[in-house]
Amino acid sequence: MSSRAATRVFQGVEEQIATGQLKDGEKLDEASLAKRFQVSRTPVREALLQLVGSGLATQIPKRGCFVKAPSFREMIEMFEVMSELEGMCARLAARRISDEQLIALEQSNRECENAIKANDSDLYYHKNVEFHECIYSACGNRFLAEETRSLRRRLQSFRRLQLRVRGRMTQSLVEHSEIIEAIRSGDANQADRVSREHVMIQGERFNDLIAHMEQS
Amino acid sequence: MSSRAATRVFQGVEEQIATGQLKDGEKLDEASLAKRFQVSRTPVREALLQLVGSGLATQIPKRGCFVKAPSFREMIEMFEVMSELEGMCARLAARRISDEQLIALEQSNRECENAIKANDSDLYYHKNVEFHECIYSACGNRFLAEETRSLRRRLQSFRRLQLRVRGRMTQSLVEHSEIIEAIRSGDANQADRVSREHVMIQGERFNDLIAHMEQS
DNA sequence: GCGGAAAATATCGTATACAAAAATAACATG
DNA sequence: CATGTTATTTTTGTATACGATATTTTCCGC
Numbered sequence: 001m002s003s004r005a006a007t008r009v010f011q012g013v014e015e016q017i018a019t020g021q022l023k024d025g026e027k028l029d030e031a032s033l034a035k036r037f038q039v040s041r042t043p044v045r046e047a048l049l050q051l052v053g054s055g056l057a058t059q060i061p062k063r064g065c066f067v068k069a070p071s072f073r074e075m076i077e078m079f080e081v082m083s084e085l086e087g088m089c090a091r092l093a094a095r096r097i098s099d100e101q102l103i104a105l106e107q108s109n110r111e112c113e114n115a116i117k118a119n120d121s122d123l124y125y126h127k128n129v130e131f132h133e134c135i136y137s138a139c140g141n142r143f144l145a146e147e148t149r150s151l152r153r154r155l156q157s158f159r160r161l162q163l164r165v166r167g168r169m170t171q172s173l174v175e176h177s178e179i180i181e182a183i184r185s186g187d188a189n190q191a192d193r194v195s196r197e198h199v200m201i202q203g204e205r206f207n208d209l210i211a212h213m214e215q216s
Numbered sequence: 217m218s219s220r221a222a223t224r225v226f227q228g229v230e231e232q233i234a235t236g237q238l239k240d241g242e243k244l245d246e247a248s249l250a251k252r253f254q255v256s257r258t259p260v261r262e263a264l265l266q267l268v269g270s271g272l273a274t275q276i277p278k279r280g281c282f283v284k285a286p287s288f289r290e291m292i293e294m295f296e297v298m299s300e301l302e303g304m305c306a307r308l309a310a311r312r313i314s315d316e317q318l319i320a321l322e323q324s325n326r327e328c329e330n331a332i333k334a335n336d337s338d339l340y341y342h343k344n345v346e347f348h349e350c351i352y353s354a355c356g357n358r359f360l361a362e363e364t365r366s367l368r369r370r371l372q373s374f375r376r377l378q379l380r381v382r383g384r385m386t387q388s389l390v391e392h393s394e395i396i397e398a399i400r401s402g403d404a405n406q407a408d409r410v411s412r413e414h415v416m417i418q419g420e421r422f423n424d425l426i427a428h429m430e431q432s
Numbered sequence: 433g434c435g436g437a438a439a440a441t442a443t444c445g446t447a448t449a450c451a452a453a454a455a456t457a458a459c460a461t462g
Numbered sequence: 463c464a465t466g467t468t469a470t471t472t473t474t475g476t477a478t479a480c481g482a483t484a485t486t487t488t489c490c491g492c
Contacts, residue, residue: 029443031442039477040478041444042475045445046261046265050265053269053270054269062443062483062485064444080357081360084300084304085300141293143296143297221446222445222446247473255446255447257447258447278453278473279474435491435492437489437491438488439486439488439489440487440488441485442485442486443484445482445483447478447480449477450478453475454471454473455470458468460465460466461464
């Protein structure tokens, strides 16, 4: 439980947008949110500011705040950028990774493997984050790492769904191995290429998922 | 004059950070800022939130807000990412640009040329922004365009200095022509490569500039 | 009955007041 | 003199109150 009311509101609304309880275009009324979260308007306003800042809402001057859930198109666009950033991280990591960092990378991939063997998709989810975190740390560009992390967080809620797609975890692991191999051998171009594909495949899976959801 | 006090404070502090009046690590005291800008603490707090959101300040819980001017290293890192994003925009634009957009791109470059002939570096600055804006629009990925714009804004104040470096404007124009040529011929790889270099050269110039400033 | 103007109402942005938490300072005790 | 405890003070976070502006409603003239 966060000590800050503003943070609670922010995360609460964020959650409700991600889960679809708050739909695109819906009005984020300050008074209603204040009542719903049992706080005053002040922290609600701060939360809304942050939501606008992180692109989850839009503020039409003197008209109010509205939910801005990413459209299908925007999701694809975000994946396109994500694949570029992941590729860049891997490319730089291939050149700059230290021995210790390489060991940590390999270790985290083994843990991914164990999670699959245990058929624990939640565990896999976390270990997968760790795997990519290793690459971000190893890219030697903290700004890039932070930007990539930020975008990852934004795609996170959708990403969690993707892993439940049949066979995705195993396939993902194969791709991880390819990434590791490229980084280990210092092949920047290959690391870049494989990482991009790793993300874009998820984008395609996401596509499948949406299509599947729309059918039912 | 902005109608919002919060915005005035935000832009004011942003400006003072960019110009070095507010130095790295300096405390952003709510009460002082409120007095300085002749407003109450409420809009000051909103401004600080936005500053933190855009990475210009850090908030240590229960300790206050502090200026976080990018270090030299961070600047280099940001340029590294910027070159990747610009490259991506150009690469996608090479594949997706429409005839009208291509014409607009060529037009804005001619205007850059005129600005140089008139030796008007301020005008060149704006026309240069327009030139790149054309590419962003043509990349067919609005999310990417917005991210690139955002990072450009963040590097903006430094960028303005770079243009005053001797001969930079003319050199920049040559690079623009190369970018246009690559995009016109639909050579995505070339567009990517040239655009990256276009940005990275600026990064290097920035490096020169800093080195020069440190000497004096 | 319809269009437009004016009043009423809602809502946003800002100011101020208050409460809670933490840092600093002062003090007492060993 | 040092250390631990307590009090003071600073500062943060939240609530509420007020003024301004936009929107809606109502009412009057046509």
